[in-house]
Amino acid sequence: MKSIWISLLIFAAMVLSACETMQPMVDVATAVGVASGKITQSQADSLSRSTKAVGESTAEITPEQEYYIGRAVAASLLYQYPPYSQAELNRYVNVVGQTLAQASDRPQTFGGYHFQVIDSMEINAFAAPGGLILVTRGMLRCCKTEDALAAVLAHEIAHVQNQDGLHAIKTSRLTAAFTIIAAEGAKQYGGQSLSQLTEIFQGSVGDVLNTLVVSGYSRDQERQADATAVAILRRAGYNPYAMVEMLTIMKSQTKPGAGFGKTHPDSQERINGVLSLVGSPGKVSPPAARQARFERALGAG
C-alpha cells in the first residue's frame, strides 16, 4: 500500500512539474500521507525534496546558487589578476556601476552588484554570475569620460542581467547536480553527495571561466549585451554614444587575439551595431562637474 502512496506522490510531482507552486501542493500531499500513516515522515521529506529538485531542473538555477558560482569565478579571476587597491577609485567605480545596475532590468541579484578594478594594463573586463564585475586599469585607460566608463560597466551588467555566464555551464552538469540534490534526501548521502556536488560545482565554475577568459561569448550574446547596455545608459541618463567613443579607442589599442580582443567580436563590428541603435549624436560632452569627478577619480588611480 505504501508503494501506491509513493506512486501517487510521484504522480503529483509529475503533474506539477511545470507549475511553480508545486511545492506547497506536494507538501499537502505528503502531510496527508504522513497523517494517515501511509508513508513515514522521512519518506515524505525525501519526496518533497525530490519534487522541488525536479522543478528546479526545468527552471534556471536559483539566484543563491548563481551567487556561489559567481563568487568562485571571481575568486579565481582575482587570483590571476590581483585587485588594484585604490580605495577612492574603487568606490567611484562602484558608485557608477551600482547606480547603473539599479537602472537595469535586473536590479536585484542574491548578493548585489559589486565592482573591482584589477591591477592589469591588459584591456579587459569580466562579469562573474550574480554581479561581481572586474575591470582592468587598461580598460579604464580607454575611457575618457564617465559616460564611457558607464558604457563599459553597463555592458558587463548586461551579461549579468542576461545570465550569459550561467548559460556557459554545460546542461549535463546541472542535470547531475539536481539529481544529487533530489537523491540527497532519499538516500541521505551526506559527505558523498557533498563531494559530488563540489565536483560539479568545480566543473561549472570552470565552464564559466573558460568562456570569460578563453573562448568568449557568442556574437549574439555580445550584440545583445551592447543593446542592453545602451538601454541601461539611457535610463540612467548617460549618452550611449560614449560606447562608440570607448570602442573606437579600444580598437586602436587592442591587439587582435589578446585580452578583450580575444574574447570579444571585432570592435568595428560592435561600433556598427551600437551606431545602429544610437544614431550619430556626435561627441560626448559631459557637464563640467561630471567630467571633473571622473578625472579626479581616475587621476587618483
Add this chain to the structure above:
Amino acid sequence: MEKWKGQMMVGWKVLLSMGVVLLLVSATWSGLGTMSVQVRDGQLRSTPSFLGAVVGSVNYGDQVDVQQQQGDWMQVNARGQQGWLHTSALTAKTINVGAGGKDAPLKASGKEVALAGKGFNAEVEAQYQKGHQNLNYAAVNQMEIITIAPQEMMVFLAGGDLKPATGGGK
C-alpha cells in the same frame, strides 16, 4: 477472482486519489498572491522605480503579499511594511530550509542564510576552497563590502547632472 477484485479496488483507489490530487493542484494554482524573496537584501521602494525612495527592506525567504503589479514592479506587504519590490527580487516558489520546510531565517546574517540554500551553497564553497589553492576569496569578500546606499546614488546622479528616465529598471 478475489485477487482480481482486490486489484480493481486498488486501481479505483489510485484513480480516486489522483482526482483528489488534481483538485488540490487547481486550488493551489489559483494563487493567493504570495511570493518569496529570493535575494539577500530586497529593497522596498515608495514608487515602482529605481528612483523611488527606499522605505523598507526584506530578507531572503521572507514571504510577501502581492497587492498589485506595474511593469516589473510589485507592490507588496511584507511583515507590516508596504512598498514596491522589483520582480528580480521575488520568486513564486516557497523557499525552504532543508527537510523541516520552514521559511528561511528572517535575520540576514550571511552564514545562516547560506545554510538555507540547496545545491551550490556555503558548504559546497567551503569544500571547493579546501581543494584549491589558486583562489582569492579574501578579495571577493572585500568586494562585497562596498555597497552604495540609495541616498548616495541620488546625490551622485544629481551631482553629475544625470537625468534618469523615470520608471527606469522598468
